[in-house]
Each structure stands twice: as structure tokens, then as C-alpha cells.
Amino acid sequence: MDRRNFVILRNILRTIGRLAAPTQCVEVQEMVANFLHILAHDVKNRVVGRQYARSGETVLRHFRSILTVILQLHELLLKKSEPITSDYTDSRTVLGALDDTYIKVNVSAVDRPHYRTRKGEIALNVLVIYSPTGEFIFVLSGGKGLQPILECLGYYYPCDAKYPNVEGFLTPYRGEQYPLSE
Structure with missing residues (x-):
């Protein structure tokens, strides 16, 4: 994920999803970075906690809060494709x-x-x-x-x-x- 998309995701989670950092020591940006790191690299929360000097429990709590917000915003974050009907009239012979x-x-x-x-x-x-x-x-x-x-x-x-x-x-x-x- 590039920096621009990261900032967009962070802002959506913060403004629309009303995600707030639980303490002044942790920012939403760090929470989102930890969340994406766990998803992208398939690492355990204690490994990420060690990298960011946080406890595994803290990282897990932040992960769950971000996951909850993302699931609540699934209508906005996940694009639904239009089904292809039997009266499809595109001139191309290959659909995908x-x-x-x-x-x-x-x-x-x-x-x-x-x-x-x-x-x-x-x-x-x-x-x-x-x-x-x-x-x-x-x-x-x-x-x-x-x-x-x-x-x-x-x-x-x-x-x-x-x-x-x-x-x-x-x-x-x-x-x-x-x-x-x-």
C-alpha cells in the first residue's frame, strides 16, 4: 500500500468510522500501520508489539478495534461488482x-x-x-x-x-x- 492510500484509509477510519486512539501515547496512524503489517506479513501480535515497543495485548486490542470499524464500513470500503446478466450486449467476446x-x-x-x-x-x-x-x-x-x-x-x-x-x-x-x- 502506498502512502497516499494509507492516508486515505486512515482518514476514513478516523472520520467516518470514528476510530479514536485509546490513549495519547498511541496514534490512529500507528494502529492502522500495525493492523496492515499483521495482515500483510502474517505475523503475530507479539512480534509487531516488539517492533513498536507495545505489549502483544495492546496490539491485539488495537487490531480488533480497527477490524470492527472496517467491518462496519464494509459498504464503503468494499466495491460491489454488477452481476453479468444474460442480455449482456458488449461487443467483446471475452468477459475477463x-x-x-x-x-x-x-x-x-x-x-x-x-x-x-x-x-x-x-x-x-x-x-x-x-x-x-x-x-x-x-x-x-x-x-x-x-x-x-x-x-x-x-x-x-x-x-x-x-x-x-x-x-x-x-x-x-x-x-x-x-x-x-x-
């Missing part, structure tokens, strides 16, 4: 693209075999279909059976070569070089 990624997760030791990737990491596979404007149309986390879902959506989505070349997928031909302009 399909991609997946692994997101590292912390799970109990019992569940780790279910989340282990082929490279040995503990992660959740998330499939995303997004529109040409970059809006998320569909998100599937850790699920199997993508083909029936794509057939229900009724459109073709370009994807990379790891997907099968079947109904709903537009994969590149193996061994072909495609210019970026195409």
Missing part, C-alpha cells in the same frame, strides 16, 4: 480472465496435509475470475470441480497453460509464442 494463486495460511497440525502444496508450503488455492476492468466476478477458495462452475457462468475465460483446453477455458497452444499486443 481466470487466474489462481496460493495464499499462505496458518492451520492446525491436523489439517496441514489438506493445505500442503506440491512445493511443500501450507497454503490455500484461490481461483479468481475478473472482468476486463479488473473487478472480481467470481472467487473460489480451495474448491474442486471448476469445470461445472464455469459452464454455469456460460462464458469463455482466457487462462494460462496449466488449465485444460475445454469448454469455458481459452488456453494458449503449447509451443506457440504470442505477442503481447495480441
Whole structure:
């Protein structure tokens, strides 16, 4: 997150969300920075507390207060995409693209075999279909059976070569070089 977006988020949380620092020793800016640090780097509150000379309990309390405000402001912070209807008249033949990624997760030791990737990491596979404007149309986390879902959506989505070349997928031909302009 760049500085401009950080300031915008901090101001929204402070003004609209009425987030206030619990003491004069801690500012809202530090609370938001700690919150984002925990989310972005998947670290424990005591680790962040050590970096900012705060107790783990204090960091956790601030994290929970910011999370509460963000959940209250979800209508403002999370953009809802318009559903694609059956009478879609855009002249383009491709509605978006399909991609997946692994997101590292912390799970109990019992569940780790279910989340282990082929490279040995503990992660959740998330499939995303997004529109040409970059809006998320569909998100599937850790699920199997993508083909029936794509057939229900009724459109073709370009994807990379790891997907099968079947109904709903537009994969590149193996061994072909495609210019970026195409």
C-alpha cells in the first residue's frame, strides 16, 4: 500500500468510522500501520508489539478495534461488482480472465496435509475470475470441480497453460509464442 492510500484509509477510519486512539501515547496512524503489517506479513501480535515497543495485548486490542470499524464500513470500503446478466450486449467476446494463486495460511497440525502444496508450503488455492476492468466476478477458495462452475457462468475465460483446453477455458497452444499486443 502506498502512502497516499494509507492516508486515505486512515482518514476514513478516523472520520467516518470514528476510530479514536485509546490513549495519547498511541496514534490512529500507528494502529492502522500495525493492523496492515499483521495482515500483510502474517505475523503475530507479539512480534509487531516488539517492533513498536507495545505489549502483544495492546496490539491485539488495537487490531480488533480497527477490524470492527472496517467491518462496519464494509459498504464503503468494499466495491460491489454488477452481476453479468444474460442480455449482456458488449461487443467483446471475452468477459475477463481466470487466474489462481496460493495464499499462505496458518492451520492446525491436523489439517496441514489438506493445505500442503506440491512445493511443500501450507497454503490455500484461490481461483479468481475478473472482468476486463479488473473487478472480481467470481472467487473460489480451495474448491474442486471448476469445470461445472464455469459452464454455469456460460462464458469463455482466457487462462494460462496449466488449465485444460475445454469448454469455458481459452488456453494458449503449447509451443506457440504470442505477442503481447495480441
